[in-house]
Amino acid sequence: MSLQPQRIVLDNGIAVLYHPMPANPFVAFHGCLWAGAASEDKRGVAEFTARLLLGGTKTRKSSKLAEDIERLGATLEFRNAEEAVHFGGKCPRETAPKVFGIMVDCLSNPSFPQSEVEKEHGEILDEIKMDMDDTARRAAKELMASLYPNHLYGKDPRGEVTDVKRIKRSDLVSHHKASYGPKGMIVVMSGDVDRELVEKKISPVLSKFEGEGERPKLPIPAPAKKVTKTVPMPHKTQADIAVGLRAIPRNHKDFHALNMANLLFGRIGMYGRLGKNLRDTQGLAYYSFSTLDPRLVAGHWAIAMGVNPENLQKAVDGIRLEMDRLHKEPLTDQEISDGKDNQIGSLKVSLERNVEMAGEMFRMEYFGLGLDYLKRFPEMIRSLTVEQIHEAAEKYIRIEDCSLAVAGPVGRYQEKKLQLS
Amino acid sequence: MATVTKLDNGLKVILKQIPGATAVSVWIGYHIGSRNERPGMTGSTHWVEHMLFKGGGKLKKGDIDLLIGRLGGKLNAFTDTDFTAYFETVPADAIDTALFIEAERMRNAAFEQKEFESERTVVISEREGAENMPEFVAEEELWSNAFHIHPYHWLPIGWKQDLQRLDRDTMYRHYLRYYAPNNVAMVVVGGFDEAATMEKIRARFGGFKPEQPPEPMNLKEPPQMGERRSVIRKPGSLDHIFAGWHIPEFSHDDTPKLAMLSAVLAGWRGYHPFAAIGWQPRSNRLYKALVEAKLAIDVTCRAEVKIDPGLLVSHVAVRSGVPPEKAERVLFNEIEKIKQKPPSKVELDVARTQIHAWSGFENDGVTYQGMITTFFEMAGGFEKYDHTISAVDRVTAKDIQDVARKYLTENNRTVVHFLAEEVKA
Numbered sequence: 071m072s073l074q075p076q077r078i079v080l081d082n083g084i085a086v087l088y089h090p091m092p093a094n095p096f097v098a099f100h101g102c103l104w105a106g107a108a109s110e111d112k113r114g115v116a117e118f119t120a121r122l123l124l125g126g127t128k129t130r131k132s133s134k135l136a137e138d139i140e141r142l143g144a145t146l147e148f149r150n151a152e153e154a155v156h157f158g159g160k161c162p163r164e165t166a167p168k169v170f171g172i173m174v175d176c177l178s179n180p181s182f183p184q185s186e187v188e189k190e191h192g193e194i195l196d197e198i199k200m201d202m203d204d205t206a207r208r209a210a211k212e213l214m215a216s217l218y219p220n221h222l223y224g225k226d227p228r229g230e231v232t233d234v235k236r237i238k239r240s241d242l243v244s245h246h247k248a249s250y251g252p253k254g255m256i257v258v259m260s261g262d263v264d265r266e267l268v269e270k271k272i273s274p275v276l277s278k279f280e281g282e283g284e285r286p287k288l289p290i291p292a293p294a295k296k297v298t299k300t301v302p303m304p305h306k307t308q309a310d311i312a313v314g315l316r317a318i319p320r321n322h323k324d325f326h327a328l329n330m331a332n333l334l335f336g337r338i339g340m341y342g343r344l345g346k347n348l349r350d351t352q353g354l355a356y357y358s359f360s361t362l363d364p365r366l367v368a369g370h371w372a373i374a375m376g377v378n379p380e381n382l383q384k385a386v387d388g389i390r391l392e393m394d395r396l397h398k399e400p401l402t403d404q405e406i407s408d409g410k411d412n413q414i415g416s417l418k419v420s421l422e423r424n425v426e427m428a429g430e431m432f433r434m435e436y437f438g439l440g441l442d443y444l445k446r447f448p449e450m451i452r453s454l455t456v457e458q459i460h461e462a463a464e465k466y467i468r469i470e471d472c473s474l475a476v477a478g479p480v481g482r483y484q485e486k487k488l489q490l491s
Numbered sequence: 492m493a494t495v496t497k498l499d500n501g502l503k504v505i506l507k508q509i510p511g512a513t514a515v516s517v518w519i520g521y522h523i524g525s526r527n528e529r530p531g532m533t534g535s536t537h538w539v540e541h542m543l544f545k546g547g548g549k550l551k552k553g554d555i556d557l558l559i560g561r562l563g564g565k566l567n568a569f570t571d572t573d574f575t576a577y578f579e580t581v582p583a584d585a586i587d588t589a590l591f592i593e594a595e596r597m598r599n600a601a602f603e604q605k606e607f608e609s610e611r612t613v614v615i616s617e618r619e620g621a622e623n624m625p626e627f628v629a630e631e632e633l634w635s636n637a638f639h640i641h642p643y644h645w646l647p648i649g650w651k652q653d654l655q656r657l658d659r660d661t662m663y664r665h666y667l668r669y670y671a672p673n674n675v676a677m678v679v680v681g682g683f684d685e686a687a688t689m690e691k692i693r694a695r696f697g698g699f700k701p702e703q704p705p706e707p708m709n710l711k712e713p714p715q716m717g718e719r720r721s722v723i724r725k726p727g728s729l730d731h732i733f734a735g736w737h738i739p740e741f742s743h744d745d746t747p748k749l750a751m752l753s754a755v756l757a758g759w760r761g762y763h764p765f766a767a768i769g770w771q772p773r774s775n776r777l778y779k780a781l782v783e784a785k786l787a788i789d790v791t792c793r794a795e796v797k798i799d800p801g802l803l804v805s806h807v808a809v810r811s812g813v814p815p816e817k818a819e820r821v822l823f824n825e826i827e828k829i830k831q832k833p834p835s836k837v838e839l840d841v842a843r844t845q846i847h848a849w850s851g852f853e854n855d856g857v858t859y860q861g862m863i864t865t866f867f868e869m870a871g872g873f874e875k876y877d878h879t880i881s882a883v884d885r886v887t888a889k890d891i892q893d894v895a896r897k898y899l900t901e902n903n904r905t906v907v908h909f910l911a912e913e914v915k916a
Binding site: 092093094095096098124132133136137139140141142143144145147149160161162188189192193195196197199200202203204205303304305306307308338339340346349350351352353354355356357376377378381408411412413414415416417418419420422423424425426478 | 509510511512513514544545552553555556557559560561562563564565580581582583608609610611612613614615616617619620622623624681725726727728729758769770772773774778779782783785788808810811837840841844845847848851852854855856857858859914915
């Protein structure tokens with residue numbers, strides 16, 4: 071299987087990437103345009119606008135839009151994020167040009183009917199309310215706010231309740247006019263696609279998209295503010311722990327070394343070293359894993375874990391012990407060799423699905439990794455040295471820099487008692 | 492096309508070759524789920540599943556993760572009411588590693604006392620994490636109230652009191668009794684040579700002796716004689732309504748009609764739970780009546796795939812400020828409407844098109860194909876999945892009305908209201 075996608079750039083600035091996977095006979099697509107929270111001048115307006123793209127266009131009411139999409143055997147979704155608005159869906163090959171036609175209609179001509187604005191208004195507020203009652207999301211929200219103080223990465227891209235309440239229809243119209251355009255937009259497709267379909271049938275449809283938006287200049291976040299915070303939620307059974315620190319953006323030279331350290335610390339198998347201790351040996355948690363989340367201008371590394379509140383202290387002690395051990399007993403040659411085999415082998419396994427292939431192509435374009443990234447990937451991983459991986463772990467995974475947030479029935483646990491370091 | 496072979500010891504092998512696939516997914520489904528449990532040992536099947544990641548025979552603890560990790564593979568396991576399934580997806584040339592793991596897992600799991608105890612708190616933690624979610628609390632109440640006799644009364648995770656008390660020896664006996672070749676279907680999907688793969692499977696599994704066939708689970712839920720209702724009051728964010736109607740087992744002739752009924756009511760999100768994350772169908776009756784009308788923020792409807800008669804479940808996440816009784820009234824009005832007025836041609840077209848399209852989406856790649864094949868084999872025969880998908884073409888508007896009138900009745904339904912009380916800081 072060739073791992074190099076085809077890429078064309080349309081006259082209006084849209085980059086289109088595609089990769090045939092004929093064994094999976096449908097089209098999976100994914101993409102983004104630069105109209106997310108980073109482009110808004112009133113907090114919450116990007117989220118509201120993205121959600122209303124399916125709320126009706128100048129020629130289709132919301133119900134007609136839904137019917138047209140579903141009659142084509144398709145799915146189509148839009149999702150706002152901090153840096154951009156993402157879209158994606160699936161459809162049969164035969165209906166793909168029409169599905170992209172509907173997508174372009176949604177992006178070009180949203181009508182923002184007042185009734186849909188009111189509907190979405192309530193839904194966003196209720197979703198925020200639900201997240202405030204979710205221990206894992208609550209802990210993660212506190213952690214992100216500490217890692218990116220006053221930066222869009224540290225804020226809920228939906229805005230807070232007060233922001234959402236202030237948004238009017240005219241704000242959506244303004245944001246759409248200013249931010250929705252094809253320049254720098256990315257569209258990737260995988261599955262039952264070929265040159266004929268993409269270049270002759272879909273590209274002419276995408277070429278019709280016009281608009282003003284441009285890629286925003288993302289501000290570099292200020293340094294993280296280290297905090298320890300507990301969020302009492304006495305009605306819950308389990309507490310969620312989020313521990314983390316600022317790391318690196320995706321294009322940083324240390325990315326692959328740090329990614330390997332993270333894989334071995336809290337991901338591989340049943341959550342790496344962390345899971346082996348906290349889940350497998352101590353039986354403290356069903357999940358305890360780490361994540362490296364590199365973005366365009368910054369990134370962070372975090373641990374997530376759900377525990378019985380009686381075991382909070384043990385869990386925090388266990389996290390501390392494993393993070394310390396990463397420096398006192400660095401990753402062994404054998405661990406690193408296993409990690410390299412994992413990453414190289416995963417190319418054959420993790421790209422077996424259309425949706426996974428589309429996601430990988432999207433990241434290649436979004437982060438500018440190059441069309442030959444997947445071809446180069448095995449050699450990049452093989453050439454990582456033990457020293458590079460140790461240095462990345464030493465430099466970035468440091469307990470003294472970590473923030474800690476706990477949400478749940480924390481009871482007698484106060485912030486002072488839960489210090490990590 | 493699949494090739495089906497049965498080994499002398501009863502092990503059923505289903506091979507689905509995908510020429511050119513660089514990966515292969517090996518699935519093993521055991522015909523043992525929480526429906527085979529008894530009061531006092533609920534959650535044991537799921538706990539056994541956890542224990543089978545802890546080595547035994549030629550596998551030391553941690554070896555499964557290590558072997559699959561080195562290959563960059565995927566692995567996981569699922570315990571359902573009707574079955575337990577394990578899988579590994581690995582590069583095609585490493586199929587023997589997956590077969591080796593599953594062979595050791597089938598007969599040689601260690602079940603060390605120390606490991607058993609450390610897993611007790613992990614399983615309880617899994618349950619406690621779910622208890623944080625109103626949807627879990629309400630759905631557990633729904634099944635326990637809809638089924639008084641049949642073991643669908645409890646969910647596969649089991650009651651917490653049982654998880655606190657279960658002992659290792661009971662669990663180990665359970666394992667030895669049911670993890671036998673004559674209680675298994677193996678599904679292999681991906682890039683492989685059929686003859687060579689069968690040879691490997693015979694070499695790994697052919698020597699295992701069958702156990703006595705599992706005793707049949709004969710408990711039948713008596714017909715429900717009136718609506719059952721319960722209310723849960725807990726601090727939370729939103730009110731939720733769960734309504735469940737008794738429907739027949741998956742192999743019943745009405746299954747395609749019930750699929751179409753649920754698609755017309757609330758859209759289609761595929762049969763398996765992973766492909767549709769995030770997708771909200773909007774051109775359906777319940778979305779229009781509840782979400783468009785600003786009474787709810789989400790509504791779903793699914794006819795459960797079960798060996799025994801199960802439930803068609805509808806869930807409404809009620810919008811803030813809306814009395815749940817009002818949302819419930821609208822939900823049941825829509826059910827009554829479909830009995831009175833047949834679905835339109837457009838509704839039928841959308842439902843059929845979506846069901847067909849989703850059969851492609853939820854078979855994306857070797858892992859998902861293995862999952863679908865295994866799940867449906869466990870529910871009565873893997874070929875029934877394709878039959879159901881093609882049979883929806885023959886379902887008429889009248890068929891949909893008929894099954895709505897037959898099953899979606901007041902006497903046959905169980906309703907749970909999760910009423911969110913104000914969260915005290």
